[in-house]
Amino acid sequence: xxxxxxxxxxxxxxxxxxxxxxxxxxxxxxxxxxxxxxxxxxxxxxxxxxxxxxxxxxxxxxxxxxxxxxxxxxxxxxxxxxxxxxxxxxxxxxxxxxxxxxxxxxxxxxxxxxxxxxxxxxxxxxxxxxxxxxxxxxxxxxxxxxxxxxxxxxxxxxxxxxxxxxxxxxxxxxxxxxxxxxxxxxxxxxxxxxxxxxxxxxxxxxxxxxxxxxxxxxxxxxxxxxxxxxxxxxxxxxxxxxxxxxxxxxxxx
Amino acid sequence: xxxxxxxxxxxxxxxxxxxxxxxxxxxxxxxxxxxxxxxxxxxxxxxxxxxxxxxxxxxxxxxxxxxxxxxxxxxxxxxxxxxxxxxxxxxxxxxxxxxxxxxxxxxxxxxxxxxxxxxxxxxxxxxxxxxxxxxxxxxxxxxxxxxxxxxxxxxxxxxxxxxxxxxxxxxxxxxxxxxxxxxxxxxxxxxxxxxxxxxxxxxxxxxxxxxxxxxxxxxxxxxxxxxxxxxxxxxxxxxxxxxxxxxxxxxxxxxxxxxxxxxxxxxxxxxxxxxxxxxxxxxxxxxxxxxxxxxxxxxxxxxxxxxxxxxxxxxx
Numbered sequence: 001x002x003x004x005x006x007x008x009x010x011x012x013x014x015x016x017x018x019x020x021x022x023x024x025x026x027x028x029x030x031x032x033x034x035x036x037x038x039x040x041x042x043x044x045x046x047x048x049x050x051x052x053x054x055x056x057x058x059x060x061x062x063x064x065x066x067x068x069x070x071x072x073x074x075x076x077x078x079x080x081x082x083x084x085x086x087x088x089x090x091x092x093x094x095x096x097x098x099x100x101x102x103x104x105x106x107x108x109x110x111x112x113x114x115x116x117x118x119x120x121x122x123x124x125x126x127x128x129x130x131x132x133x134x135x136x137x138x139x140x141x142x143x144x145x146x147x148x149x150x151x152x153x154x155x156x157x158x159x160x161x162x163x164x165x166x167x168x169x170x171x172x173x174x175x176x177x178x179x180x181x182x183x184x185x186x187x188x189x190x191x192x193x194x195x196x197x198x199x200x201x202x203x204x205x206x207x208x209x210x211x212x213x214x215x216x217x218x219x220x221x222x223x224x225x226x227x228x229x230x231x232x233x234x235x236x237x238x239x240x241x242x243x244x245x246x247x248x249x250x251x252x253x
Numbered sequence: 254x255x256x257x258x259x260x261x262x263x264x265x266x267x268x269x270x271x272x273x274x275x276x277x278x279x280x281x282x283x284x285x286x287x288x289x290x291x292x293x294x295x296x297x298x299x300x301x302x303x304x305x306x307x308x309x310x311x312x313x314x315x316x317x318x319x320x321x322x323x324x325x326x327x328x329x330x331x332x333x334x335x336x337x338x339x340x341x342x343x344x345x346x347x348x349x350x351x352x353x354x355x356x357x358x359x360x361x362x363x364x365x366x367x368x369x370x371x372x373x374x375x376x377x378x379x380x381x382x383x384x385x386x387x388x389x390x391x392x393x394x395x396x397x398x399x400x401x402x403x404x405x406x407x408x409x410x411x412x413x414x415x416x417x418x419x420x421x422x423x424x425x426x427x428x429x430x431x432x433x434x435x436x437x438x439x440x441x442x443x444x445x446x447x448x449x450x451x452x453x454x455x456x457x458x459x460x461x462x463x464x465x466x467x468x469x470x471x472x473x474x475x476x477x478x479x480x481x482x483x484x485x486x487x488x489x490x491x492x493x494x495x496x497x498x499x500x501x502x503x504x505x506x507x508x509x510x511x512x513x514x515x516x517x518x519x520x521x522x523x524x525x526x527x528x529x530x531x532x533x534x535x536x537x538x539x540x541x542x543x544x545x546x547x548x549x550x551x552x553x554x555x556x557x558x559x560x561x562x563x564x565x566x567x568x569x
Contacts, residue, residue: 039432040403146520147293176292176459181503181516188513203432206462206505210514233507247437 003165003197004028004051009060011046020046021057022221026199030164033191033198035212035229037205037244043221044201048167051199052084053077064165082112085158089170091150095142101128101153102138108160123160131156131186148179155186167199172207184211205248209233217241257321258283258421258453259304264318266299266308271524272316274299275477279455281421286447286454288468288485290461290500292521296477301423301457305343306335322421340367344414348426350406354398360409361394367413377416385412386442404435408442415446425457440467461500465489470557473497476522476532479551483558493560493568495539531562539564 006026012019020043028034036044049055051062053069062069069080088094095104105127109120128137131152142150151171158166168187172180188211190196202208208215209229216226217240225238236242259281266274273296281287289297302308303315306327319326327338339345347353355363364378382391385408390396398406407427414422424443428436444467447454458464464471471488473481473496481494492498502515519536528534531544543563551561562568 039434148520177461178292178459178500178503178517179520181514182518184505185513185516188511203434204505205433209507210505210510213511229510244434247434 001030002027003030003032003065004199005063006047006051007061007063009047009050009057009062011043011050011055011057019221021050024060024218024221024223026216028165028197028199030197031191031195032214033200033212035208035215036199036201036218037203037208037215038218039203039244042218044218045169048086048169048199048201051167052081052086082161083164084167085161085163085165086167086169087151087154087158087171090174091147091154092142092174094154095150097142099141100138101133101140101142101145104142104153105156105160108157112161127156127160128153130159130190146179147175148182151175151179151183152186155183155190159190163196165197165199167201169201170203171200173202173204180207187211205244209248217244256283256323257281258285258323259455260319260321261300261304262319262321264300264303264320265316266296266303266313267316268299268313268524273313273477273524274303276318277474277477277479279472279479279482281453281455283420283453284447284451285470286456286468288464288471289455289457289474290459290464290471291474292459294521295474297457297474298425300474301345301425301455304421304455305339305345305423306330307339307345340419341417342419343421343423344417344419346407346410346414346422346424346427349430350403350410351398353410354406356398358397359394360390360396360398360401364409364413364416367416369417381412381416384415384446385409386438387412402435403431404439407431407439411439411442411446415450415452418450419452421453421455423455423457426459427456428463429458429460436463443467462504473500476527477524478532478561479559480533480562481560482551483554484556487554487556487558491558491569493554493558493565494533494562495537495564495568496533497560498568499536499538539568 009024011021038044050057105124106120172183212229214228216223219240225241261279264277291297365374379391428439472479475496481497499517530546534540534544549561549563551559
């Protein structure tokens with residue numbers, strides 16, 4: 001089943017006058033991990049933000065279960081936000097440094113659900129346990145956590161609304177390679193357990209190749225190649241894909 | 254046999270009460286690239302900084318050991334001796350190019366300082382910028398660091414590092430802040446300069462993929478000590494320490510597509526609270542009772558391959 005369909009998406013930032021996203025189409029099925037790979041500044045994060053309406057675009061549509069998110073009134077969009085979540089790149093800047101971990105998660109339930117205090121507490125703990133963090137973390141501040149633990153909090157916050165679709169925007173690129181492997185394991189486990197759908201954004205083809213089903217290679221606001229992962233690694237068609245493949249040092253392993 | 258450029262013996266470094274380098278031996282021969290790999294907070298940067306005597310004296314102290322540069326212990330050097338050493342014989346490239354360059358001076362001015370050349374400086378600067386692939390800006394005098402991309406900034410840092418034709422370059426995560434494709438270009442540049450100038454390199458990184466592609470020998474560091482060392486091919490094909498195996502298992506690979514990574518669970522211990530026996534014991538998949546009580550000595554496996562694990566010989 002097609003869960004998300006992006007059609008002819010176009011975003012021009014007025015200041016720069018060039019299209020950051022220049023007519024992009026994506027189709028993601030339920031339960032799929034869809035990779036989006038490209039270098040800094042190619043427009044991948046703009047696509048992510050446009051899907052969630054964190055930036056407004058000039059052209060195109062984003063159909064989620066056949067409803068156009070971009071044409072929806074904000075109030076209606078709010079209900080949809082529960083099922084579309086995002087995990088951000090930098091766990092250092094995406095958590096409020098003054099708010100305790102327990103409160104960061106609990107806030108989600110205050111906003112989205114009508115629960116008693118006790119129910120909220122239970123759900124907070126349940127959510128943290130899902131990402132491998134226990135009760136001991138409830139009272140801690142982000143500064144007391146390692147990068148990997150902070151990213152787990154970021155994942156927990158996204159999971160708290162029980163979403164179907166999660167955009168992972170470079171979720172492991174600021175982490176050590178050993179921690180990266182832990183977080184990728186967690187994301188794969190959660191995907192299977194909850195039949196989640198991911199749009200997985202990364203500049204590292206190795207990471208994309210190891211977890212995604214299909215991938216689009218992006219350059220200067222456009223897709224240069226879209227294919228199932230096996231295909232793109234076995235026989236890349238576009239020169240740019242070959243360059244990225246070469247750079248990811250996969251042949252060494 | 255090639256001569257030793259750098260030889261570190263029994264290095265111990267303390268930050269306050271925490272000993273973060275707990276007896277490290279490491280050697281770099283002339284013209285060789287030696288990798289030092291481990292997770293954040295294992296002490297690898299401290300080893301690199303020590304090798305150039307760059308430990309901030311207000312924060313840390315080299316407690317014991319020797320750092321022999323061409324056979325002379327630089328721990329005994331005075332300020333004048335160090336001045337002649339740093340930047341001339343030994344140079345250092347840090348992880349983040351932007352915070353290492355001075356934002357209020359032009360690239361030209363900063364290179365001029367590194368070159369220490371009077372008179373024909375302009376020519377020398379153009380030459381050095383060309384050698385690091387920055388032909389585009391080699392003729393321009395008034396370019397500031399912020400006008401350059403991350404990759405170009407790192408090229409400038411490398412230009413500054415090689416400007417005085419040093420013998421030893423310490424590269425501390427030189428590409429970690431960069432995109433994969435830019436990373437590749439910088440690594441190619443480093444490899445090319447190494448050949449051309451017969452540089453000795455100490456290459457520090459958390460990413461085994463990069464170290465594999467650059468280094469002749471590899472040292473794996475955990476909780477302030479080397480836990481495995483050897484020629485690259487031995488470490489790649491026959492890692493013996495469970496930690497090295499875990500680091501290799503963490504590398505994305507197409508062979509195990511859509512499968513869980515053989516990752517290392519848990520996190521690095523705090524130096525203020527290290528386990529009693531083997532420091533890797535709490536995270537180790539292969540641990541046995543013995544590991545909890547006693548930290549193993551580093552043992553020879555074969556030839557030049559060493560590992561610090563009681564089960565190293567059976568874990569093939």
